[in-house]
Amino acid sequence: xxxxxxxxxxxxxxxxxxxxxxxxxxxxxxxxxxxxxxxxxxxxxxxxxxxxxxxxxxxxxxxxxxxxxxxxxxxxxxxxxxxxxxxxxxxxxxxxxxxxxxxxxxxxxxxxxxxxxxxxxxxxxxxxxxxxxxxxxxxxxxxxxxxxxxxxxxxxxxxxxxxxxxxxxxxxxxxxxxxxxxxxxxxxxxxxxxxxxxxxxxxxxxxxxxxxxxxxxxxxxxxxxxxxxxxxxxxxxxxxxxxxxxxxxxxxxxxxxxxxxxxxxxxxxxxxxxxxxxxxxxxxxxxxxxxxxxxxxxxxxxxxxxxxxxxxxxxxxxxxxxxxxxxxxxxxxxxxxxxxxxxxxxxxxxx
Numbered sequence: 001x002x003x004x005x006x007x008x009x010x011x012x013x014x015x016x017x018x019x020x021x022x023x024x025x026x027x028x029x030x031x032x033x034x035x036x037x038x039x040x041x042x043x044x045x046x047x048x049x050x051x052x053x054x055x056x057x058x059x060x061x062x063x064x065x066x067x068x069x070x071x072x073x074x075x076x077x078x079x080x081x082x083x084x085x086x087x088x089x090x091x092x093x094x095x096x097x098x099x100x101x102x103x104x105x106x107x108x109x110x111x112x113x114x115x116x117x118x119x120x121x122x123x124x125x126x127x128x129x130x131x132x133x134x135x136x137x138x139x140x141x142x143x144x145x146x147x148x149x150x151x152x153x154x155x156x157x158x159x160x161x162x163x164x165x166x167x168x169x170x171x172x173x174x175x176x177x178x179x180x181x182x183x184x185x186x187x188x189x190x191x192x193x194x195x196x197x198x199x200x201x202x203x204x205x206x207x208x209x210x211x212x213x214x215x216x217x218x219x220x221x222x223x224x225x226x227x228x229x230x231x232x233x234x235x236x237x238x239x240x241x242x243x244x245x246x247x248x249x250x251x252x253x254x255x256x257x258x259x260x261x262x263x264x265x266x267x268x269x270x271x272x273x274x275x276x277x278x279x280x281x282x283x284x285x286x287x288x289x290x291x292x293x294x295x296x297x298x299x300x301x302x303x304x305x306x307x308x309x310x311x312x313x314x315x316x317x318x319x320x321x322x323x324x325x326x327x328x329x330x331x332x333x334x335x336x337x338x339x340x341x342x343x344x345x346x347x348x349x350x351x
Contacts, residue, residue, distance in 0.1 A: 043084035052138020086111035133200035146174040162227035191268035
């Protein structure tokens with residue numbers, strides 16, 4: 001994600017992700033109050049981790065919700081006991097702008113803070129260290145791209161495209177297989193790090209059950225549109241076509257059924273609650289063309305810069321804006337098929 005607080009930064013262009021946190025707020029508060037077991041336990045401190053925190057204000061909003069819910073839980077359930085000190089760990093990949101995130105933290109806050117850089121597809125904390133794990137809008141990012149996407153001899157060679165939307169079934173299957181591997185790694189690591197009676201709350205971007213990978217919808221069609229801009233630039237000789245063929249976005253949108261199957265097959269964490277938050281209306285959080293362009297640029301600019309260089313960025317997103325302006329299908333709320341999946345997990349007792 002773009003760091004800092006500039007015009008194309010994630011901090012200023014993540015209102016859609018904030019909408020997901022707000023949609024899950026009541027569920028998060030209720031589930032912490034109903035399911036967190038603090039009886040017969042002595043807490044001098046209570047540890048919380050946000051996996052995939054990024055660098056904008058959404059993380060601070062989410063942590064405030066969690067801390068408020070925990071404070072209510074402790075004061076209402078154990079009124080004669082001292083409320084524990086809260087330690088919050090912010091995790092994301094090492095090139096995340098942690099400085100920008102820390103600058104957003106209120107100076108007077110009821111919790112201690114530490115940054116934990118590294119991939120959440122591996123272990124980041126000691127065994128049984130976390131009382132509550134949380135992740136929002138991060139588990140759509142793959143740890144790596146399937147190698148067959150750039151293998152010219154593979155049926156999953158994704159020539160001329162940068163995503164699985166509109167691509168062959170083999171491309172979609174390659175993405176799906178990588179996603180399953182990654183989520184199993186994520187679940188295994190968290191099952192080791194969660195303390196006994198710990199909880200993990202996830203908000204996962206997805207698409208509805210029965211949604212076909214090849215169906216056109218704004219969830220992936222915006223990626224498809226950006227890919228077409230890159231191909232136009234290749235045809236004009238600005239970049240090489242091979243550069244486009246070797247560029248794929250490491251993003252996958254699961255369905256509720258697929259995610260549920262992965263969690264159940266993993267067997268180390270059990271599902272306490274799982275439901276769809278509903279269709280996320282992009283029109284509410286990104287009401288105009290400029291906000292839609294800046295949203296995508298904030299998310300993808302770093303990937304584009306690393307692969308193609310910074311020289312093409314303005315040209316690419318200017319072309320994207322022009323195409324988006326003439327793509328009424330993508331801008332229509334009824335064609336936006338993305339959803340957010342809320343899942344509350346806890347450790348299985350026999351692990």
